[in-house]
Amino acid sequence: MSEHDSVDLKPTPGDRLANFYKRSDVIQSTIFGVIVTGIFVILGGKFYTKWMPTVMSTDMKAIERLMVVFTWIAAPVCGVVLGVALYTFLNRHSGDTQPPDGPATRTNGPIVLLWSVVTSLLALTAVVYGITELNSSSIASAKNAEDAMVVNVTGSQWVWTFEYPKLGVTSHELMLPINHPVTFHVNSVDVNHSFWPVQLGVKVDANKVAETTAETTPNKLGEFDVKCAELCGLYHAYMETTGEVMTVDDFNNWVVAQGGHSA
Amino acid sequence: MTTLDQHVGTRPIPNPKKSLITKLNAGTGLIVGIIFALLTYRGLSTVLDISVYELNNRVLLATMFMWSIGFLAGIGAFIGPIRWLIGEDLTAEEQLYMAGDGQGIKRYFKYCTDHKVVGIQYLWGVIVLLAVGGAMAMMIRTDLANPGGHFITPSVYNSLVGLHGITMIIALIIVATGPFGNYIMPIMIGAADMAFPRLNALSWWVLFTAIPVLCSAWFLGGIPTGWTAYAPLSVQAGPGMNAFIATIIIFAISTAVSGANITATVITMRAKGMTWNRVPIFVVGATLSVAMAIPAFPTFMLAMIMTAMDRSFLTGFFDANVGGTGWLYAHLFWIMGHPEVYVILLPGVAILIEIVPVFVRKPLFSYTSAIVGFAGIVGLSFLVWAHHMYMSGWMPMLNGPFMVTTEMISVPTGLIFLVILGTLWNGKPWLKVPMLGVYAFLWNMLVGGITGLYLSDVPADMYLHGSMYVTAHFHYTLMGAALTGAVAGLSYWYPKMTGHMLHERASYISFWLVQIGFQVLYLGMFIAGAEGQPRRVVDYAEQFATSNKISTMGAYTIGIGFIVLLWAVIHSWRHGKIAPMNPWGAKTLEWTVPYPVPLVNFDTPPVVTSDPYGYGRSAK
Amino acid sequence: MSSDIKFQVHHDAPEAVGRRERLGVRLLIVADGAFVFGMIFSYFYLRNLDHNGGWIPKNGHTFSASSGWMAVLPLIVAALVHKLAQRDPSHQGSFSLITLVAYIYGGYYQLHQLANMPFIVKDTGAFEGAYASCWVVIAGANFFHYFVAGFIALGLVFRSRRATVNPILESWRIRTAASWFTWIAVSGIAFAITTSFI
Secondary structure, three states: OHHHHHHOOOOOOOOOHHHHHHOHHHHHHHHHHHHHHHHHHHHHHHHHHHHOOOOOEHHHHHHHHHHHHHHHHHHHHHHHHHHHHHHHHHOOEOOOOOOOOOOOOOOOHHHHHHHHHHHHHHHHHHHHHHHHHHHHHHHHHHHHOOOOEEEEEEEEOOEEEEEEOOOOEEEOOEEEEOOOOEEEEEEEOOOOEEEEEHHHOOOEEEOEOOOEEEEEOEOOOEEEEEEEOOOOOOOHHHOOEEEEEEOHHHHHHHHHHOOOOOO | OOOOOHHHOOOOOOOOOOOHHHHOOHHHHHHHHHHHHHHHHHHHHHHOOOOOHHHHHHHHHHHHHHHHHHHHHHHOOOHHHHHHHOOOOOOHHHHHHHOOOOOHHHHHHOOOOOHHHHHHHHHHHHHHHHHHHHHHHHHHHHHHOOOOOOOOOHHHHHHHHHHHHHHHHHHHHHHOOOHHHHHOHHHHOOOOOOOOHHHHHHHHHHHHHHHHHHHHHHHOOOOOOOOOOOOOHHHHOOOHHHHHHHHHHHHHHHHHHHHHHHHHHHHHOOOEOOOHHHOOHHHHHHHHHHHHHHHHHHHHHHHHHHHHHHHHOOOOOOOHHHOOOHHHHHHHHHHHHHHHHHHHHHHHHHHHHHHHHHHHOOOOOOHHHHHHHHHHHHHHHOOOHHHHOHHHOOOHHHHHHHHHHHHHOHHHHHHHHHHHHHHHOOOOOEOOHHHHHHHHHHHHHHHHHHHHHHHHOHHHHHHHOOEHHHHHHHHHHHHHHHHHHHHHHHHHHHHHHHOEOOOHHHHHHHHHHHHHHHHHHHHHHHHHHHHOOEOOOOOOOHHHHHHHHHHHHHHHHHHHHHHHHHHHHHHHHHHOOEOOOOOOOOOOHHHHOOOOOOOOOOOOOOEOOOOOOOOOOOOO | OOOOOOOOOOOOOHHHHHHHHHHHHHHHHHHHHHHHHHHHHHHHHHHHHOHHHOOOOOOOOOOOHHHHHHHHHHHHHHHHHHHHHHHOHHHHHHHHHHHHHHHHHHHHHHHHHHHOOOOEOOOOOOEOOHHHHHHHHHHHHHHHHHHHHHHHHHHHHHHHOOOOOOHHHHHHHHHHHHHHHHHHHHHHHHHHHHHHOO
8 A cells, every 4th residue: 555655755747667666765765654554553453451540341442443434544644754854854955065966846735636636545445434434333333322321420529429319329339230321311410521431432521500421331351440530620630539340149139238239 | 926025136225204103113012012901901891880890801801902902003003004094105125114214123013014024023923832832731731740749729720721821823823824824935936025915914913912911811711611711701801811712813813914915915915836736745734724714713702702691691591591502613613623723733734844855855646645634624624513512402414424524534534644654655755854754744644634533433432531631631632642743843954044054052952842742742731632631621530640640751851852942043043054046955935045135035936847846857 | 003113024015014913913813813703602611511500599690691692793893994094095184183082981881890890708708609600701702802902093183183194104003993893893783682581
């Protein structure tokens, strides 16, 4: 992919295509471009899977996939840009005098057109892919909405409070049963907060009075972090708590232990 | 178009009837401003009970605005309008005096209408703002070097974050259009001065009055809201918030004035023969940037007026109990906020595009693409604001459309890349310091653009929004691209602005320190963001320790790099190598005038017969 | 808005100066227009949202739609009178005097409304609701328009009595002033329409 794009930067109409491929600058730029593209494809994917936290829901899985796919979409662009940049950087003119003039190429219609079409297509790919993911996640959450467990999340300076209305439990830690869809109804009593159960891959602002919602289905047992992602005053940094995805039995036991009635 | 002033050759001793103008300067401005402020504060605090929250806010706001008005009165900003009002227009001699003719270094401390003086004033204003904002960044990174560090308290930290943010935003908005837009651009288009020289002086001195106001925030309890100043947090915040509000309102006035001035200059005062397809690309970029700022900033000003009203008069714009909402603030803020990002970016990019052909000795590749790219960015930037509000819940069903418009911006941005790459291709670049900036831009903007792609995507933003990842992303675009462009512009135009070459070795060292430190700093921050560290936190969990430590090391490297640059700028100002008239062999008009640039720039009005990119072997 | 003859542009053709000044004023009008647009946007945004019924709370007060129109009527009248001044430069001074009077009256009327607005809750000193909040900023914007226009009109009156003023440049300046006068009349109408939706 990168090979073709690098070649497309050929600005001298007089050159024959066959000779063009043999030119050392074309070959070198192409090699640089391919290497850069390869690095981005390999490392770009690794970067996110390595650093992003444990995936504990399908939403988080989708996010991680998106990050990797977007890196792939961007990789050839990096290849073209950096291939040419690296080549010209290494073949610079040294010395304190001005370099000799280069060819007086003003523009190259087909190249501009091709470049515009290719970048538009890449952008379009990103748009279509993003819209599809957005759509599928909202379809999934709509499907789950009926039998979802409702948790009322309230942000206040600087504490998260979780209320399970059907179970009669209120807690400062977010306990969730595994593989059971959950809907968060998020509110604030003072300033804006942003409810962020990190490993579940959802985030939504907590506004005063106006309720916002977010849905997810945790699918992995374990602890996760709940943070505030919107500057909310003095102790914003400390407005965090933990949560845990439990087996259904453990969850029911927890509910009972908290004085609620199990589902 | 411009005719020469008769007085240039003779330089009469300016003595315009001993009028008031000759007696006023920044010193009298300071005195009158402080008197106004003190009287206002004393007067109002006897009438109003300042222990009451909203009354205290009223007193402080009034004091700040009166300082600004007093300073402007004291420096003579209102002489022109009042003389117009009473029908005694300023005489030619008085105008010549106001242009600072023959007044040496004193004119830099006066209400001077010469665009070159205003450009230098802006340059030093920017340097001071960047130094202050940079020092704050160093303190932030020092605090974040270790988890659980108690270098500073949460309250100080939050103030630092807000002050660093707004200081840097203001600095970056003017970093290119202030010094170079005022000093270089009129010469570049062959004009004798700006369209409205007095407004030019006004825009600088109004901005100047905002700086002490902004600094006063520190003594009033700081700006604990971040530079976004989201309501209702800003309504809840302490008295320091008044300083933020006053600063923004004053700054918005300055921006509108200078935006109108620069735009009118470029539209009406180009040299004979400089048709629209012959305008240097920096002029196009800077003009589009300030023209975009004209409609953008008033909405921010409106949001600030509403915040001030909520705080001082207990209105209910952002108070959910009486029908207000923080969403309204977010809308008004981001309707300004996203164009503002490109207000910062465009001039920096335009400087770099201006530089490439000079150092590659080739014509600019596809001038049209550059224009289309700029215009596309400007057009789309007004349609993308709500991508900052994906998670706010104001209307989730519109997230899709805003995602589309946002991702479409990558197409015009791609054209900018094409222009630079096409110019580089087949050329042998002369890697002087300005040209190095072009390479730094290519990499930084690539990273900034691609990470922007993730953030524009709703599901991915669900994870990244409000995390350190966002912070790293916008530093790549604003600092890595726009500031890099402005620094390249400084070393490029420094010879014309000071008559000396910028110390070459020092600026090389500075370049590499800054750029390498930059990559280290924000690589660490991307990792922290991907790991899930929220932004604007004074403290973080143990798991983020490594990435934050990396970031802090990078930050210190940048700090050292900029200190080296600052030394170079100060040292070379007087002691640098004397610059030839056209050290880079460029073809734009500013290199045809000598240093010091004459008062009216050109001895004979230039006539332009081609665009300034006629480099190349087969060129005529 | 204000004069900007400069030493070096002094020798420019008056048409060029006039064109430049009108462009500058129009660009500033764009800035003011963004402000006005933002305010109208805010008005309808809060009106449609009506959080907690807080747009106009129970027992809340409002201004009638007609009082909004009354406040901007002088703007419209003055803009029309100024058109006559442009048509008939020999009587420009008298026409400008009428515009000045209109602006002073309008500014006074707007201040009077602001001083007597019924929205303040007695116990707390707070505004009743979002409608009241929007109304006061709109009234403030109108007053700002009156203030600037009054300054310009006053200048035109003074200057029309001066022999030292260059008559050709002055006619361009009157045209420039017309841009601002027309714009504030338009924005006043937009505000009045907005506040008609209570």
